[in-house]
Amino acid sequence: MEAVRKVYRSGDAEVVALDHADLVVGDHEMVTLVGPSGSGKTTLLSIAGGLLSATGGRVVVGGKDVSNLDPRQLTRFRQSEVGFVFQAVNLVPFLTARENLTVVGELAGRPRKATAARADRLLGELGLGPRAGNLAGQLSGGERQRVAIGRALMNEPKLVLVDEPTSALDTKLGESVMELLRAEITGRGVAAVVVTHDARMAHFTDRTVEIVDGRLQA
Amino acid sequence: MSLAWKELVRRPGRFAVAGSALTLLVVLLLLLGGLLDGLFLGSTGAIRAQEGDVFVYSDTARDSFLRSRIGPDLRRTIEGTDGVGATGGLGVALLGGRTPGVDETLDVAVIGYERPPRGVPAPPRPGTGWADRRLADDGVRAGDVVAVGPAGVPVEVLGFVSDTSYLLQGALWVEPATWRAVQSSARPDASVADGVFQVIVVTAEGVPSGELASRIDAATGGRTSSLTKDEAILSLPGTREQNGVFTALIGVTLFVAGLVSALFFALVTLERTPLYATLKAIGAGSGRLLLGVVLQALAVASGAVLIGGAITLGLAEVIPAAIPVQLEPSRSVASAVLVVVTGALGGLVSLRRIVRVDPATAIA
Numbered sequence A: 001m002e003a004v005r006k007v008y009r010s011g012d013a014e015v016v017a018l019d020h021a022d023l024v025v026g027d028h029e030m031v032t033l034v035g036p037s038g039s040g041k042t043t044l045l046s047i048a049g050g051l052l053s054a055t056g057g058r059v060v061v062g063g064k065d066v067s068n069l070d071p072r073q074l075t076r077f078r079q080s081e082v083g084f085v086f087q088a089v090n091l092v093p094f095l096t097a098r099e100n101l102t103v104v105g106e107l108a109g110r111p112r113k114a115t116a117a118r119a120d121r122l123l124g125e126l127g128l129g130p131r132a133g134n135l136a137g138q139l140s141g142g143e144r145q146r147v148a149i150g151r152a153l154m155n156e157p158k159l160v161l162v163d164e165p166t167s168a169l170d171t172k173l174g175e176s177v178m179e180l181l182r183a184e185i186t187g188r189g190v191a192a193v194v195v196t197h198d199a200r201m202a203h204f205t206d207r208t209v210e211i212v213d214g215r216l217q218a
Numbered sequence B: 001m002s003l004a005w006k007e008l009v010r011r012p013g014r015f016a017v018a019g020s021a022l023t024l025l026v027v028l029l030l031l032l033g034g035l036l037d038g039l040f041l042g043s044t045g046a047i048r049a050q051e052g053d054v055f056v057y058s059d060t061a062r063d064s065f066l067r068s069r070i071g072p073d074l075r076r077t078i079e080g081t082d083g084v085g086a087t088g089g090l091g092v093a094l095l096g097g098r099t100p101g102v103d104e105t106l107d108v109a110v111i112g113y114e115r116p117p118r119g120v121p122a123p124p125r126p127g128t129g130w131a132d133r134r135l136a137d138d139g140v141r142a143g144d145v146v147a148v149g150p151a152g153v154p155v156e157v158l159g160f161v162s163d164t165s166y167l168l169q170g171a172l173w174v175e176p177a178t179w180r181a182v183q184s185s186a187r188p189d190a191s192v193a194d195g196v197f198q199v200i201v202v203t204a205e206g207v208p209s210g211e212l213a214s215r216i217d218a219a220t221g222g223r224t225s226s227l228t229k230d231e232a233i234l235s236l237p238g239t240r241e242q243n244g245v246f247t248a249l250i251g252v253t254l255f256v257a258g259l260v261s262a263l264f265f266a267l268v269t270l271e272r273t274p275l276y277a278t279l280k281a282i283g284a285g286s287g288r289l290l291l292g293v294v295l296q297a298l299a300v301a302s303g304a305v306l307i308g309g310a311i312t313l314g315l316a317e318v319i320p321a322a323i324p325v326q327l328e329p330s331r332s333v334a335s336a337v338l339v340v341v342t343g344a345l346g347g348l349v350s351l352r353r354i355v356r357v358d359p360a361t362a363i364a
Helices: A040-049 A071-081 A099-107 A112-125 A141-153 A170-185 A199-204 B002-010 B012-048 B072-079 B133-139 B176-186 B207-218 B229-234 B238-271 B273-281 B285-318 B330-349 B351-356
Strands: A001-008 A013-021 A030-034 A057-058 A082-085 A159-163 A193-196 A207-212 B056-059 B084-100 B106-114 B126-130 B145-148 B153-161 B170-174 B197-204 B222-228
Touching: A001 A040, A013 A040, A013 A057, A030 A040, A030 A170, A040 A159, A040 A193, A057 B170, A071 A082, A071 B106, A071 B273, A082 A141, A099 A141, A099 B002, A099 B153, A112 A141, A141 A159, A141 A170, A141 B207, A170 B170, A193 A199, A207 B330, B002 B012, B002 B285, B012 B238, B012 B285, B012 B330, B056 B229, B072 B197, B072 B207, B072 B330, B084 B176, B106 B145, B106 B176, B126 B285, B133 B153, B133 B170, B133 B176, B153 B176, B170 B176, B197 B207, B207 B222, B222 B229, B222 B273, B238 B273, B238 B285, B238 B351, B285 B330, B285 B351
Parallel strands: A030 A193, A030 A207, A082 A159, A159 A193, B106 B170, B126 B153
Antiparallel strands: A001 A013, A001 A057, B056 B197, B056 B222, B084 B106, B084 B145, B084 B197, B126 B170, B145 B153
16 A cells, blocks of 8 residues: 545545555565554555545555556455455355355356365365354354455455454454464465454564554554 | 345245235235136126127117117118128127026026127027026026026026126027017017117128228218227226226236335345445445345245235135136236236345445444
């Protein structure tokens, strides 16, 4: 991200959610983004992931400039280049663990067999092989978290964006999730940004960047 | 699309309310159509069965059989009009009839005819007649003698014919003299002389029916009022009004079906906003999500049609014969298709809401 700005207008007033953000995350690198509520973490994550367009600046992911893509192009970008792990996990409740992964391939129009094979491999690596046929509602909290990580990796993304992965977890469980993220993500040559307000989790990543009032701290 | 299908199959209860409402509306729609067709077919059978193209009434009759009289002189003028092929006289008397073995008085339309209509044999000998099956449903049997009118003019039933009733009354097809005898005995003030009929049914030769009707009226100097077959059918008392009312009821019911579908899927879409945000975040386009909603709307409407159709068929078996419900395949299929289409259109109403779902809200 190069000098990225995001400004919201409300009548005559302007709210600067992100102010000239410069951030480089390398392949294999996992960066923690910490900051208080309202500091701009979610805005940065959304822009990096193509969920929001920046007001100004440049965003390049995996060598592709996504700064001026239209909504349809952003959808295709998210299908192939980005994976998300949401704070609330957000699995589709009426799909099984496997189907929550294969839906990513289905949305991108990938061949069914290859998608199913990748899903089964990921679930196996995540220790969820025996639970692949269970509906999301039948999984434990930790299992759902792991399915969410698998879903984020389904489309072999260049960038994984993780939003508050430990906010609803106790310390022990939070640490095991961070260990899993580290093991699964960095082992695949994928860049990752983990947003958290919990500074205790920072040591699981390569470096920590702080954001305050929309500005990344040096 | 498989996402929408999986939700349907794994959470059928979620769609139960809309499905139940649509099923009831389908039953209502099919019964309304059945009533419309039952009333229409039961009222117009005798006219629809006629082989002619134009029906000629006297000009003062206001297109009513009972008020019309066409005598031999006027008939000769009609037959001399260019484009007129074969002609046949027709007359109707609406009376009560009694027969041994049947306690109640029968409603009978005694019809005197020259040219056999579709499915009716040639005019029988005097004092005999071919009975419409509606009279068989009332308990009349072949060989029975029906005493018609207050004077009890006897008419022996030779056999039965189908779909020839007149104004929901079973027809008794007789030769013209028998009809005149029945009419004159029942209504001395409205008796019919030899050679006189109420209506002359004309076959057109080499000219469209509408044009022939105009030609005949011009040839008779306005002493006749000629109608095409369709016009003659609609001129039967109450037919046009009945069609109008039932068509309006059917239209409203279809509209309500579309509304039920639209409201249900609008609410479901609203409830699914967080799910749609997540799906959009991981790469679903609005078009795909909308397609899923339309698929579900189609499936719910189709299920309602199947279940509602089965219920209606069952009800039709137990509805008393006095209620003229007739489920015609063409109308039933058309109604089913319309319900499915309006159901799908109801799903389309969610388009705007789906497009406005912001994937950024998945991260919140």
